[in-house]
Amino acid sequence: MMEFTHTASFNGHCTTLPLSSNNVTLDPTVKDKWGRPALRTTFMNHPDDIATMKFFMERSMELMDAAGAIKKVGSYAENGQTGGVHLLGTCRMGNDPATSVVDRYNRSHDVPNLFMVDGGSMVTSGRGQPTMTIMALAFRAADHLIQAARRGEV
Ligand SMILES: Cc1cc2nc3c(=O)[nH]c(=O)nc-3n(C[C@H](O)[C@H](O)[C@H](O)COP(=O)(O)OP(=O)(O)OC[C@H]3O[C@@H](n4cnc5c(N)ncnc54)[C@H](O)[C@@H]3O)c2cc1C
Incomplete structure (x- = not known):
């Protein structure tokens, strides 16, 4: 028993x-x-x-x-x-369009009006639980998107 x-x-x-x-x-x-x-x-x-x-x-x-x-x-x-269960990556974040998919604001390098805001931009968790970081990046992306929209850039 x-x-x-x-x-x-x-x-x-x-x-x-x-x-x-x-x-x-x-x-x-x-x-x-x-x-x-x-x-x-x-x-x-x-x-x-x-x-x-x-x-x-x-x-x-x-x-x-x-x-x-x-x-x-x-x-x-x-x-x-x-x-x-922590499925991350496939849309690597980075400054260089040759080696990454989205920029620091989760905005696609190739398609300017496309924002991919999820765990895809993180190619490793560095061992931490990922969700809070995904949420923090989402807030940052949203702030950037709002500012860009006000400037007529999206
Ligand atoms: C069992 C389990 C336990 C976990 N525990 C923790 C934890 O304790 N702490 C933590 O930080 N993280 C935890 N995670 C990880 C966390 O849940 C994920 O890292 C996080 O949800 C990923 O967010 P995401 O937005 O990238 O993807 P998801 O949350 O998976 O969102 C993807 C969304 O896309 C939708 N979708 C898929 N295909 C399509 C389609 N073709 N068209 C339209 N919509 C579509 C799905 O329905 C879903 O709503 C856990 C995960 C699991 C499975």
Whole structure:
């Protein structure tokens, strides 16, 4: 029987490095139901991502030992993660149109009247929870949009 009053668990929130090899592109052969190129998502954890997970698991084990744990079970995604809930990136923010999609105000470099205000501009979370940062960037983008509209620039 599980003694839930005597059970503790540690879940390690790690992160993934912002690699250009992890991307969303148009598939050269697969089509969607309208006959247009389908989206292709390519992702592979960097060895450093795996090392971070392993490091966290080992520290968790040490915490268990220090707390006098009797039975310990630990695991990490040593072959790469298969899921995640903080989905960020694909529309990298940056000053250079050659290497980024949106500018610092989440405005598309290529389409001036297009603002993409979501987690897409952040190619890594730096390990923090992303939503407050997404909201802060949204407020900044909205301020910029209002000012630009008043000047007749959008
Ligand atoms: C289980 C879970 C737990 C989480 N916990 C936390 C937490 O504790 N703290 C934290 O900071 N973050 C947390 N997150 C992450 C956070 O929810 C996301 O990072 C954030 O919501 C991303 O915002 P977004 O605007 O980029 O995308 P989303 O919030 O996913 O918004 C995308 C929107 O686009 C809409 N959409 C999709 N396709 C289309 C289409 N074709 N046409 C029109 N609309 C479309 C969707 O319906 C959705 O409303 C969690 C996420 C999950 C799944």
